[in-house]
Amino acid sequence: MFEGEQQLIESKIREFCVKDDIPIAELKWSPIPFSGEWGISTSFFATAALEARAGKKIQVPPRAQEIAEQAKAAIGRVNGISRIEAVKGYLNLYFSTSEYARRVVDEALAAGPDFGRGAPKHERIMVEYCQPNLPHSFHIGHHRNTVLGEALARIVEFAGFDTIRASYPGDIGLGVITILWAYEKFHKGQEPQGIHERGQWLLKIYAEATAMLEPKENETSEEKARREAYDGERREMYKKWDAGDPYVRSLWLMAREWGLDELRDILRILDVKMDVWFFESEVDEPSKKIVEELIAKGIADDERPSGGAVIVKIDEKLGLKKEKYRTNVILRSDGTSLYLTKDLALAKVKFEQYQVDRSIYVVDVRQSMHLQQAFAILKLWGFPQAEKCYHLGYGFVSLPEGAMSARRGRVVLFKDVMDEAVRRVLAVESEKGPDIPEAERQRVAEEIGLGALAYSMLSVDNNKDIVFDINEALSFDGHTGPYIQNAHVRANSILKKANSQPVQPAAFNYELTAHEIELIEQISRFPGKVQQAADEYRPLVMASYAYDLANAFHSFYHAVPVLQAEKEEIRGARLRLVAATKQTIANALRLLDIKAPEVM
C-alpha cells in the first residue's frame, strides 16, 4: 500500500550503491518483526554475498551491516518515515504512524467492498471444480473440493482476473447405469419427498446394488448365476443408453434431474454460482472425433487392428528418455471413450469456445497422473494454453475408519454435517445471543455453521489429507471460522452503538497503542495477500490472513476503549478504525466463501 515511499527509498539506495560501486542485489521488502512498531524492512546480505563472490575479502554479515548503515546515511530524511535504523544487516524503516494510519483507514473505507481489489489483469482464468457423479449425494469430500474451488475463483476474480466458474458433473458411466438398473428392477415408481431425501435414497440404492453385484466369499453357484445375470442386465442397459434407447434415456434423464436438483440446492446453500455446466455425457461424442484427429496427426497409435486400443505413447512423442507421463489409452478397443478422452474434448472447448488463457483444475490429488497426461497430450496436439493448465490437487477427505466410498454407502454427507452444525450453533446461540430475533436466528446459525465447516477445509494446505472429525470441523473456538466472524460481529456491535455519531474522516494524531498499530498493519496487508493468494492459487493464504486480522482486532477490542475513549478525536479515529476493520474482515471472509454476520 506504500509503494510510493518504498520506490523512492529503493531508488535512493540504488543511487548510493552506484556511487560507491556496490553491486546491488534485488531488494526484498517485508514487515519488521518483533518491533511492535510499524514499517518495512529489507536486508543487504545478498548484496554483501555478491561482493564476496566477486573476490572481495569480507565477512558477509558485518559487511551487510556496514552497507545498511551507509544506506541509512544516504537516504536521509523521507516524508512519511519517522525513523530509519540499521541493525544486523537489515534496514528498518518506521512509518510516521498518524499519517499512515489515516491513509490505511481512509483507503479501506473509501473503497469499501472493493478494498483490496487488484487492477484488471486482462487474462481469463477458468476454474473447474465441483465434479460429483450424478446421481450421488454430495459428501464432505465434494464439499472440500467445492469450497476450495469457489474460494480460489473468488480470489483470482478479486485479484483482477476475468474468471469463469465451471462445474463438470459425471452424469453418465457404469455407476449411473447401476442406479438406473436397480431403480428399474426393485424400486420402480417410488420417489421420496424432498430433494435431499430423494438424492440420499438414490445413494442407498446404489450401495445396495453394488453389494448385489460384487462377488462374495463362499458364494453358491445359484448366487453366482444370479449375480452374473444382474450384471448382464446392467451392461445391457448401458448398451441401450449408448444406442439412444428412448426408454432408458428417459429413465436416465429423470434420475439425472433428481441428482441435479440436489446439487443445485447444495450450491445455493454454498452460495456458488456456476457460469458454465459441462456434462460428461455431452463430451462423449466429440471426444471420439478427437481420437480420429490424434491418430491422423500421428500423436495416437491405433492398435485396434491387432485387438488393442488406441493409445498415446506420451513420453516417446515428447522425446523424453526417462519415463514420466508413460503411455495411456484414449479409446477402448470396443470404441468407447474414457475419462482422459473426455478431458481432452473438454479442454478444447475451454480453449476455443471460452478463450481461456489459464485453466485450473480443482481435482483430487490422486488424479494427478491423469491430468499431467492430459496436459502433455494437449501440448502434443498444439495448444499453447497447455502450459497454463494447472492441477490444483488436494488431499482427500477420509474418515477415522478409513476412506469414504459411495459404492459401499460409507460416506459422511455434507447435508447431514451441515444440519448438525446448525443444531449445534442454535444450542450455543440461545445462550450467547438471546436478543437475536427468531427470524434471523436460523439464518445466522447457518452462516456460522457453514463458516466453521468451510474454514476447517480452507485452513489446511491443499496438499494435505484431512481425516474428518465432526467435532473438530464444527469447533467454534480458537482458530476457526466463527472466531473470525465473531470479530466482525463485535466490530459491528461497536458501530451500532455509536450510530448517533456519524463516522467522519479523522486524523490519528495522538499516540497510537501497539494494538492499534498492529491492527492497522494487518489491514494494510490485505491487498498484498489477495495478490499472493491468487498468484500461488492458495486460498490458505487468505484463510491464515483472515485469522491474523481477526486476532489483531480481538486483542484491540479487549485492550483499547473506543466508545469510552478519553477524547472525542480519539473516539472518532478509533471508530473509523473499527469500521475499516469490519470492512476488511468482511472482504476477506467473502473471498473464503464465508458469510460475515452482523450478530451472533
Next chain:
RNA sequence: GCCCCUGUAGCUCAAUGGAUAGAGCACCUGCCUUCUAAGCAGUUGGUUGUGGGUUCGAAUCCCGCCAGGGGCGCCA
C-alpha cells in the same frame, strides 16, 4: 520396480532462503457491574523423521536413508 505427496510442540496445523520456528486444541493461572467471555492476557510444551551437501544464512534448495499415504495403458 518407477513416480508423486507427507513427516514441525502430547494432538491438529502455520511459517516468499533471512532477525527470536508460530497458532489452535488439550493442560494449568488470571479476567465479565465496563463496546458480545464464540473473547482477552499469561504458564507449560521443539535435536523441524534421519545422515550428508549447497549457502554469509536451511523447516524451506540438492542427494541418500527411514516411516506413512497415493499413483502407474482399456475405472473415474
